[in-house]
Amino acid sequence: MRHRAIHALFALAVLMAGTAGAVGASGKASTADHSKFEELAGPFDSGPAVTRACLKCHTEASHQIMQTRHWTWDYANPATGQRLGKKTMVNAFCIGDQSNEPFCQSCHIGYGWKDKHFDFSDASRVDCLACHNTGEYTKPFGFAGNPVTVRSEYPPGSGKFVEPIDLAKIAQAVGPTRRDNCGACHYYGGGGDGVKHGDLDSSLNTATHALDVHMDKDGLNFRCSTCHVSDQHAVAGSRIAMTAADPHPALLRGEKSERNPAACQACHGDKPHKEGLLAAERLNAHTDTLACQTCHIPAFARGGVSTKMAWDWSQAGQLSAEGKPFQKKDDHGHVIYDSKKGAFVHGQNVTPAYQWFDGRVTYTLLNDTIDPTTRVPINVFHGEPGAPNARIWPVKVFHGRQPYDTERKTLLVPNVAVPGDTSFWYNFDWSRALAAGAEATGAPFSGKYDFVDTQMLWPITHMVAPKEKAVACHECHADGGRLAGIEGVYLPGRDRSPWLDRLGWLAALAALLGVSLHAIARILTHLRKED
Structure with missing residues (x-):
């Protein structure tokens, strides 16, 4: 009972946090009105000028950001010994960003990364607006991660122009991170909406319950940061080094732990099923073999974006x-x-x-x-x-x-x-x-x-x-089913073993006999009472 109460309280806390986050996004719950800050009145002629204004209050923000993979695009994986990170890795989509930095680095949380000489130690180069803007902020391809503040022709000589944005207006309306902040880059990796991941695209900005129960705009309405919790701007959860199994109960809200708060088990625990004692026990027995996502994400790219x-x-x-x-x-x-x-x-x-x-x-x-x-x-x-x-x-x-x-x-x-x-x-x-x-x-x-x-x-x-x-x-559990090619597990309905089949039938017959005898005994007892 104690564990059930704890899990119920935890779930309630998550729901309340989601509601509070939604209020915060509109600014109603904030203790600061950035539109009243003299430092943000502008005008600003560049992104770094905005950051210098932000740092007058948020003194440690750039220093924290500069310790993270979002900034460095560089990571030494202790489990494999490989030197990874977006700035040197190869993929099967756009292949790589080296020599393409002015184009690709529109998705870096910094300003001015146009080649290998970018200064990662310059605090003013950190882009606060990328994650904290509440609309109208853009960093077009081709400008090395800089926002456009003067009407500019791009590509040069093309006759196509990029219109400037009002950085002061955007800076005065900052707020907590939202799904569309993260999605501005993570949805569009690979050069277009939904290209890379398959389970991340712009449909999640207005997700229905059918698309995602956590990001449902009329339900829990989770931000990315609800699960991808940050500590000093370091965001939990990464496809480079993942948590594939977490056989532990749910974390208490606010609990300090070495576990990954973005894992399903951080909220749900490793025995999440509760409804129907026999069914719950049978389903919970699967968690030693299956990831939660295996059952609960039947298909991807379900929101209308290919x-x-x-x-x-x-x-x-x-x-x-x-x-x-x-x-x-x-x-x-x-x-x-x-x-x-x-x-x-x-x-x-x-x-x-x-x-x-x-x-x-x-x-x-x-x-x-x-x-x-x-x-x-x-x-x-x-x-x-x-x-x-x-x-x-x-x-x-x-x-x-x-x-x-x-x-x-x-x-x-x-x-x-x-x-x-x-x-x-x-x-x-x-x-x-x-x-x-x-x-x-x-x-x-x-x-x-x-x-x-x-x-x-x-x-x-x-x-x-x-x-x-x-x-x-x-x-x-069928021939030719979803797990047809998976080895290392005996799957009833897919796999065959004469002895196991016989034992299974015997168990089923024994259960049927037991139920029948119990029913007969109840009938006889009832008849005796009537006599």
Whole structure:
């Protein structure tokens, strides 16, 4: 009873926190009205000018930010020994940001990262508005993470103009982080809405209960920070080093712990099912084998926004009869070919793939030798079947085709997005684009290249469906079910063992006999009482 009471109180506290957070977003619960601060009156001619004003009150904010991965894009994984981070890693989508910084770094929480000489120690370069604006703030591609304060033509000579924004107005309306703050980057990774993750896209800004029970705009209305709790601006939860299993009860609100507060078990515990004693016990027995997400996220990309399932860079560079780049779209309006990027495959309401996962992830890095005769894994999710620290997880399996050095057998990062003679989007010359990318990364390039098939895995952990829409028993416990290829677990309905089948039938018959005898005994007892 005591544990049930604690869990109930914890759930109530989370609900209250979600409500309070919603009020805070409108500013009604805040103790400060930023529109009255003289320091924020402006006008501001740059992002750093705003930050310098913020730091007059929030004196430690930049220092805290500069210790985080959101700032450094750099991480030494103690579990694998790999040096990771967005600024040096390779992916199967846009491939890499090196040589493309002015374009890609619009999603960095800083100002002015245009090349490898960016000053990570300059406190004024921290972008407070990226996470705390409440609307109208933009950092367009191509401006190295800087907001536009003067009407600017981009790309140069294109006749297309980016209009300026009023930084003072935006700074005077700051507030707690919201889903659309985080989503401005995390929804749009890979160059478009929903491209990378599959379980993160703009539909979550106005999520219904059917799409996500936690972010339901008319229900709990969680912010990202409700689960991804921050401590001195360091945000919990990362796909680079994940918590795959957490066999512990729920954390008390405010409890200091080494556990990951973004894990499901932090709120729900590892035995979350309560309704119906027998059913709850049977369902709770699954938590030693399955991740919560495996049952509770039956499909991803469910909000009406498609996700990319494949990207073939080798098709890029085709031009029209007039020598111009072009796009093709499918019947749903999705771009399936772009001269700048190649060919795509989209998916909606996608059933995840499943695999054993213990939280360890290793990556193929720029200096790693690859085998081009096989599909190259950009990342590998590790986990031994049946291991106590592993669970069966849902994943998005993404297929790419991207350039590699045919002599050195290493992956290559192309210069694609920055206007100039070496940029693929402006010259459609792979040799020059790859040479420029190699120079930026510091990796040798033989000058010879081809394209190799790749694969990248993405954990599925958002878009939690209502419990009534959870994966049904028969979807796994059947021949050809969701877990058809999963080893290390005996799955009734899928697997066959004559002795186990006999024991199962005997147990079922014994249960039936017991129930029948009990019913007969009750009837006889009732008849005797009537006599």
